[in-house]
Amino acid sequence: MKSLDFHNEFEKIINRDYFSKKIQPIRKNAFDKFSEFGLPNKKLEDWRFTNLNHFLKSSYVLSESKHSEPLKLDLTKFEIPNTSTIVFINGHFKKELSDKIDNVRLLSGIDYLESKNWSLQNPSDCPFELLNTSFMDSGMSIVLEEGQNPEKPIRFLFIASAKEELMISPKIHIDCSLNSSLTFIEHQVGYSDNFFMNSSINCFLDENSSLHHIKIQSDSPKAVNINRVHVKQNKDSQYTFFSLALDSQLSRLDIKNDLNGEGADCSINGLSLSTQNEQLGSHILTNHFSPNCSSSQNFKNILHGKSSGIFNGKTVVHQNAQKTDSKQSNKNLILSNNAIMNSNPQLEIYADDVKCAHGSTTGSLDKDAIFYLRSRGLSFMNAQKLLMEGFAVELFDVIKNESIKTFIIQKFEKWLSEKT
Amino acid sequence: MPNEQQIIDSNLSKEYEYGFVSDIESETLPPGLNENIIRIISKKKDEPQWLLDWRLKAFELWKKLPEPSWANVKYEKIDYQAISYFSAPKKKELASLDEVDPELLRTYDKLGIPLEEQKMLSGVAVDAVFDSVSVATTFKEDLKKEGVIFCSFSEAVKEYPHLVKKYLGSVVPHSDNYYATLNSAVFTDGSFVYIPKGVRCPMELSTYFRINEANTGQFERTLIIADKDSHVSYLEGCTAPMRDENQLHAAVVELVALENATIKYSTVQNWYPGAPDTGLGGIYNFVTKRGACLGENSRISWTQVETGSAVTWKYPSCILKGDNSVGEFYSVAVTNNFQQADTGTKMIHIGKNTKSTIISKGISAGKGQQTYRGEVKIMKGAENARNFSQCDSILIGDKCGAHTFPYIDVRNPSAQMEHEATTSNIGEDQMFYCNQRGISSEDAVSMIVNGFCKDVFKELPMEFAVEATKLMEVSLEGSVG
Numbered sequence: 001m002k003s004l005d006f007h008n009e010f011e012k013i014i015n016r017d018y019f020s021k022k023i024q025p026i027r028k029n030a031f032d033k034f035s036e037f038g039l040p041n042k043k044l045e046d047w048r049f050t051n052l053n054h055f056l057k058s059s060y061v062l063s064e065s066k067h068s069e070p071l072k073l074d075l076t077k078f079e080i081p082n083t084s085t086i087v088f089i090n091g092h093f094k095k096e097l098s099d100k101i102d103n104v105r106l107l108s109g110i111d112y113l114e115s116k117n118w119s120l121q122n123p124s125d126c127p128f129e130l131l132n133t134s135f136m137d138s139g140m141s142i143v144l145e146e147g148q149n150p151e152k153p154i155r156f157l158f159i160a161s162a163k164e165e166l167m168i169s170p171k172i173h174i175d176c177s178l179n180s181s182l183t184f185i186e187h188q189v190g191y192s193d194n195f196f197m198n199s200s201i202n203c204f205l206d207e208n209s210s211l212h213h214i215k216i217q218s219d220s221p222k223a224v225n226i227n228r229v230h231v232k233q234n235k236d237s238q239y240t241f242f243s244l245a246l247d248s249q250l251s252r253l254d255i256k257n258d259l260n261g262e263g264a265d266c267s268i269n270g271l272s273l274s275t276q277n278e279q280l281g282s283h284i285l286t287n288h289f290s291p292n293c294s295s296s297q298n299f300k301n302i303l304h305g306k307s308s309g310i311f312n313g314k315t316v317v318h319q320n321a322q323k324t325d326s327k328q329s330n331k332n333l334i335l336s337n338n339a340i341m342n343s344n345p346q347l348e349i350y351a352d353d354v355k356c357a358h359g360s361t362t363g364s365l366d367k368d369a370i371f372y373l374r375s376r377g378l379s380f381m382n383a384q385k386l387l388m389e390g391f392a393v394e395l396f397d398v399i400k401n402e403s404i405k406t407f408i409i410q411k412f413e414k415w416l417s418e419k420t
Numbered sequence: 421m422p423n424e425q426q427i428i429d430s431n432l433s434k435e436y437e438y439g440f441v442s443d444i445e446s447e448t449l450p451p452g453l454n455e456n457i458i459r460i461i462s463k464k465k466d467e468p469q470w471l472l473d474w475r476l477k478a479f480e481l482w483k484k485l486p487e488p489s490w491a492n493v494k495y496e497k498i499d500y501q502a503i504s505y506f507s508a509p510k511k512k513e514l515a516s517l518d519e520v521d522p523e524l525l526r527t528y529d530k531l532g533i534p535l536e537e538q539k540m541l542s543g544v545a546v547d548a549v550f551d552s553v554s555v556a557t558t559f560k561e562d563l564k565k566e567g568v569i570f571c572s573f574s575e576a577v578k579e580y581p582h583l584v585k586k587y588l589g590s591v592v593p594h595s596d597n598y599y600a601t602l603n604s605a606v607f608t609d610g611s612f613v614y615i616p617k618g619v620r621c622p623m624e625l626s627t628y629f630r631i632n633e634a635n636t637g638q639f640e641r642t643l644i645i646a647d648k649d650s651h652v653s654y655l656e657g658c659t660a661p662m663r664d665e666n667q668l669h670a671a672v673v674e675l676v677a678l679e680n681a682t683i684k685y686s687t688v689q690n691w692y693p694g695a696p697d698t699g700l701g702g703i704y705n706f707v708t709k710r711g712a713c714l715g716e717n718s719r720i721s722w723t724q725v726e727t728g729s730a731v732t733w734k735y736p737s738c739i740l741k742g743d744n745s746v747g748e749f750y751s752v753a754v755t756n757n758f759q760q761a762d763t764g765t766k767m768i769h770i771g772k773n774t775k776s777t778i779i780s781k782g783i784s785a786g787k788g789q790q791t792y793r794g795e796v797k798i799m800k801g802a803e804n805a806r807n808f809s810q811c812d813s814i815l816i817g818d819k820c821g822a823h824t825f826p827y828i829d830v831r832n833p834s835a836q837m838e839h840e841a842t843t844s845n846i847g848e849d850q851m852f853y854c855n856q857r858g859i860s861s862e863d864a865v866s867m868i869v870n871g872f873c874k875d876v877f878k879e880l881p882m883e884f885a886v887e888a889t890k891l892m893e894v895s896l897e898g899s900v901g
Contacts, residue, residue, distance in 0.1 A: 045490070319818070334833040337800070343828040345839070352815035352845045362830040362837040 030133035060167035068092035091138030139170030144180035153183035161191035176209035190219035205237035219248035235261030274307035281310035288321035303339035328358035478604035576612035615650035646681035679715030691728035699758025702730020713745035737766035740774035755788025764794035785816035
């Protein structure tokens with residue numbers, strides 16, 4: 001889809017009467033900017049390794065109300081025990097399929113914007129963020145009151161299931177007030193052949209609050225998944241992120257984390273698994289604006305087939321962010337002759353009293369280790385499996401909730417047995 | 421005993437020791453760059469037509485190229501028309517040292533590298549480049565016996581045109597990048613080395629570059645060819661006098677290593693870093709250095725100690741084309757006061773079983789900004805390629821910066837690739853440990869920094885290791901607390 005092709009769809013969304021008039025100038029403003037900039041290309045440093053060919057060739061349309069009924073649906077497959085689930089079919093909120101959540105304030109996108117006096121929380125000039133703002137049509141916002149601590153994790157389950165190639169643009173806000181804490185699961189599932197998920201998640205963590213953010217993405221092999229997460233953290237807040245990315249033709253995750261208050265801590269983790277020709281990218285930017293903050297980035301890729309993996313992690317320690325403790329790690333397994341890995345772990349440091357380290361390794365399974373296991377009676381397949389499992393399993397430790405952890409480990413085991 | 425802050429202040433405010441201007445008449449072209457200037461340079465150097473054509477081709481391209489701006493450095497835009505592209509000391513063709521202008525000799529004395537002494541004591545052949553034209557070349561006869569060619573570039577063009585024509589631009593083509601293209605159009609002189617088959621060069625080859633004439637950009641071109649089974653170690657060192665206007669240095673160094681050949685290229689760079697309180701007047705060091713390991717089992721090793729220049733922007737690289745070839749990069753870079761450096765390396769693995777090692781140590785003090793930017797690329801056919809990178813930085817003072825931007829691109833599953841980096845300051849506990857045992861803060865810092873750099877210094881040839889340690893002392897010792 002070229003940038004010009006978006007005009008038709010934009011006409012459609014701006015004429016939808018069920019959206020508030022107040023939103024239209026926000027959309028228009030974003031779309032004008034997008035039209036001016038156009039889509040990113042490889043000449044931009046940030047987009048150097050991202051191949052948009054598949055995206056440019058597809059033509060996506062808006063998800064209409066007729067798309068709110070799925071083609072096929074088997075929710076049991078995606079069940080995670082002890083979670084409150086909110087279901088979105090092709091971007092449309094399905095009340096009848098969702099759990100009822102008491103005591104937690106859930107707002108629609110419009111209501112949230114209204115509560116913020118019709119201004120965007122994180123305006124950005126990233127072309128896909130501008131597209132998201134122009135077309136935002138789904139999602140929900142969670143607002144936690146002071147000291148609130150919902151017992152069950154809240155899960156947003158996005159299911160894409162339609163004949164057409166749909167464009168879905170959720171905009172989600174999560175506001176954690178003083179001393180509150182939440183486990184939030186973002187679960188994306190694709191039944192459609194090809195669709196374009198362009199999500200924007202904005203988190204605000206006030207003093208001493210904590211947010212565990214888990215993202216599970218298993219799409220159809222032709223899906224385009226472009227996600228942005230923007231986190232702003234105040235004093236002593238804690239943010240943990242874990243992402244499991246599987247399938248999808250193009251998957252790009254941009255996480256921007258601003259540590260604005262002293263003592264804030266963030267830990268960003270991810271595991272990307274490929275089977276054939278996926279493009280799995282993780283672009284992480286951690287900004288240390290305040291002293292005594294700690295951050296870690298830990299990403300792993302296992303690449304098969306003609307897939308490619310990107311890790312572009314950057315930690316910026318600004319001048320007054322003394323006593324920063326920051327770690328970056330990127331480890332990759334390449335298991336085929338045609339897979340490509342681009343790893344750019346970057347550090348930008350303007351303060352002197354800091355501890356910053358990063359490391360990156362790329363390679364295949366150690367032949368000696370395989371030999372060792374085989375000499376003890378394991379089959380070649382099982383030896384490989386065991387090594388891959390050992391490679392990935394450390395990441396799952398960041399997930400504190402047992403039922404989610406089990407679900408993710410099952411997903412991983414399934415992928416592993418299909419792959420070996 | 422002075423306290424730490426006083427030590428910091430006194431050392432940070434240390435003036436550049438080697439700032440002076442030699443008073444030698446020189447023949448200089450008016451500033452400006454056009455086709456005519458290139459023709460004049462070519463004519464003055466009595467060059468053959470093919471070389472002039474090559475220069476003009478590069479110049480045509482240069483006019484169309486945009487000036488790059490991606491580096492993590494800030495500097496005032498260069499006015500390429502304000503630079504004079506040719507400057508040569510008037511006295512030429514000297515047979516022995518006695519004929520060299522005494523003023524020039526004094527210049528070397530001040531730098532602590534008296535030509536005669538070096539000749540006698542260290543056995544180093546020195547091809548002294550004073551501004552742009554080689555004035556005196558020593559030990560030429562000794563080298564001739566082994567068949568080693570070590571001469572100025574212009575001499576090589578006249579004497580060995582077949583070699584120059586074959587290898588010039590083979591590693592760094594005239595279209596490579598903005599500054600290499602500019603260099604290809606206007607280069608004035610440089611060094612040329614050819615080591616014949618099976619010869620181990622009997623001595624370390626060395627060139628001292630020196631920017632002398634005000635407003636003269638130096639556009640050196642170095643070409644080193646190591647034929648099959650040969651071995652050479654080459655030293656390059658630089659100092660420059662104090663200037664108020666920024667001076668551009670856009671040199672090109674090309675290394676070619678054939679089968680089983682080894683080239684070791686060491687640099688100690690100590691150009692004028694600019695006025696300590698403003699950063700004005702320092703050298704812009706935008707150099708393109710690249711080596712090609714063409715043959716099997718060949719090896720290229722870059723070692724650099726960068727303490728000078730206002731802006732350093734260079735990436736000595738290795739193209740590992742031959743099977744089993746090895747590329748190495750050892751670097752210590754110091755940025756103090758207003759110095760900026762964006763440096764690193766590129767290792768392109770093409771052949772099978774190729775290996776590369778990158779050790780980069782950055783020390784940033786005062787308001788210095790330092791960036792390590794490196795690329796390791798493992799191409800599809802590079803079976804069993806191996807890379808190890810380590811980039812560490814020390815930060816001294818709260819106004820400096822250290823940045824690391826590695827690019828790792830792996831296209832072969834059998835590759836093994838490791839990268840690690842740390843950034844920290846000198847720990848209070850380390851300082852305390854030393855102080856407690858009666859070592860002054862100044863000595864402790866010197867000790868810690870020296871230990872930090874040891875991995876790189878041990879790669880330097882003997883002669884340079886001494887100079888490097890001395891340079892580190894001048895640039896840094898005690899500027900920390």
